[in-house]
Amino acid sequence: MQETYARAFRSWSSYTPGTNMRAWLLRILTNLNVDRGRKIQRTPQTQPLEESDYYLANKMASAGGEEVLEADDVVERLSQDSVVKALSEIPPQFRDVVVLVDIGDFTYADAAQILDVPIGTVMSRLHRGRRALKQHLAEEALT
Amino acid sequence: MSGDPCDRCEELLQDFLDRTLTDVEWQEAEGHLAGCDYCARRYRFEESLRKYVRTSAVERMPPGLMAKLDELRGLDATA
Numbered sequence: 699m700q701e702t703y704a705r706a707f708r709s710w711s712s713y714t715p716g717t718n719m720r721a722w723l724l725r726i727l728t729n730l731n732v733d734r735g736r737k738i739q740r741t742p743q744t745q746p747l748e749e750s751d752y753y754l755a756n757k758m759a760s761a762g763g764e765e766v767l768e769a770d771d772v773v774e775r776l777s778q779d780s781v782v783k784a785l786s787e788i789p790p791q792f793r794d795v796v797v798l799v800d801i802g803d804f805t806y807a808d809a810a811q812i813l814d815v816p817i818g819t820v821m822s823r824l825h826r827g828r829r830a831l832k833q834h835l836a837e838e839a840l841t
Numbered sequence: 842m843s844g845d846p847c848d849r850c851e852e853l854l855q856d857f858l859d860r861t862l863t864d865v866e867w868q869e870a871e872g873h874l875a876g877c878d879y880c881a882r883r884y885r886f887e888e889s890l891r892k893y894v895r896t897s898a899v900e901r902m903p904p905g906l907m908a909k910l911d912e913l914r915g916l917d918a919t920a
């Protein structure tokens with residue numbers, strides 16, 4: 699049965715949009731990504747991923763004048779549009795894992811099967827994807 | 842800065858939220874969080890952020906999507 703949605707995931711781009719997972723993935727993973735190439739050019743990645751784990755919290759904290767901004771304050775500054783935009787700006791191979799695990803609530807093992815990659819790859823991509831997401835969110839929140 | 846308990850706590854953060862820590866690591870994180878306001882706020886920040894990202898994306902899903910995902914998980918569980 700794992701192969702069922704693995705196949706579904708791989709072939710989603712050819713599927714007619716509707717109320718199903720492929721339509722959702724189409725929407726989340728690609729339709730929101732229309733101007734990604736332009737944005738990457740406009741906003742070069744200046745923050746190394748390895749250093750960006752504190753990035754959102756610290757950058758927003760410095761803007762807010764507090765040591766660590768409370769989570770509710772962060773939410774107030776981020777529109778849902780900015781979250782979706784930030785998701786769309788993560789490199790696709792990282793974004794797919796973030797969407798499956800953090801949004802679709804799939805396990806690492808499920809995501810590995812769906813994407814046909816080793817579980818270690820899922821974990822490393824998830825790690826980098828989350829950092830990249832936070833970096834983009836920080837940029838969204840402060841512009 | 843190696844050996845800093847807050848740095849160690851930060852290392853454990855993502856796996857803590859993913860519930861993939863070992864029992865020993867879990868106790869290590871919880872032990873530190875109980876006495877460190879900074880790290881406790883960091884963890885709350887990350888948790889809230891994850892929830893908000895999830896909510897934002899989920900609210901843009903077409904109707905019936907979560908049901909479909911649940912169905913796929915159900916099929917998987919019985920496979």
